[in-house]
Amino acid sequence: MARKLKTYQTSLGFFDQAIAAPSMKAALEAWGADSNLFHQGAAKESHDPEVVAATMAKPGVVLRRPVGTDRPFSEHAELPTDLGGRRTSEGHPKELKDEKRSSRPVDKAAERKAALAYEREQRRRELERAKEEAARQKARKRGQQMVDEAQAALDKAEQEHAKRAAAIQAEVETLEKKSQTEEARWDKEKERLEAALRRARG
Template sequence: MPKQAKSKSTRKLKTYQTSLGFYDQAIAAPSMKAALQAWGASSNLFHQGVAKETDDPDIVAATMAKPGIVLRRPVGSHGPFTESAELPTDLADDGAKSTRKLKKRPAKTARKTSLEIDDQAARKAAAAFEKEERRREAERRKEEAARARERARRAKAVAAAEAALDKAGREHEAKTEEIEAERAALDERAEAEQARWDKQRTKLEQALRRARE
């Protein structure tokens, strides 16, 4: 009974496969939702027919060895799934290959039997998957914190630039007012000088006319 209770608490992992872009992708995850999240899919690839659960022994073995990690191989190939896969050698038909429907092959009893994982291995794989999930979540939090710091830095820089612009604008207005005041004073002095000169010239011209008579 205790062993049965422990088994119930274990998150059983399954192997899921899809094709995205230039790669076939596979992952050992506890659910389709977890697989979609790991793939970064924005839509339900399973409903669209481009993702499925697989019982291929080679694929299952590869994903169960690295649960929670997305493994890849060139799209349309039959080679092993690895963490770093090279691009397909023939990209001419990539558009058609990347959107092809994944056909389910009939399961074979003998193969299924060979793929059964005992409770200890299942618990180990599930723990590894959860560890990888925590690592990805920590990475997402780290990236979000970096983006938040970058937004704060930009906001601070914008605020400083706006403050400098406002200060320079106020200084410009003050200097403009000062110049306008000086200009008004000069205009007033010029008008006074013109009036003085007009008056003096009139007197001098009158004196000149009397001297000529």
């Protein structure tokens, strides 16, 4: 059974934000808040008929309006042009006035419709998040595959290099032995020839 929705409102950055959600926790999650704005007094349940009507028309969607204004809430609000905020005749910012509770009778059918719409929106968000996570996993897998292929190519090249270096080293050692043999032969030959030369000069 769909949970009954309530309208919650806060001010974050340049915008007032409102949402129809089943709980304060759900509202905080939708706002992306990393602390409990309700305990801090920075968020509250709203009973303003216009705000309630706007959020119930799009349950689960964060609606915004420039902070300090009484413009209607919408999904794509423009930045405020007057950051000082509009003031009431009492000199207090508009958003800090006590909100009047709606005197309209509760429309149970509309409540149920809004709650179901909220659940649909939540499912849509969850599906979006699942698609994004699947795309991230696919990208990670593709990245890992590229790393694995590059590592395999490097390993193969290193093995080939080691094989060639070993062959060259073997050739060097063979030549070194030939060189030593030739030096020994030449030493003997030179000694013999020099002895013959000395005898000839004798």
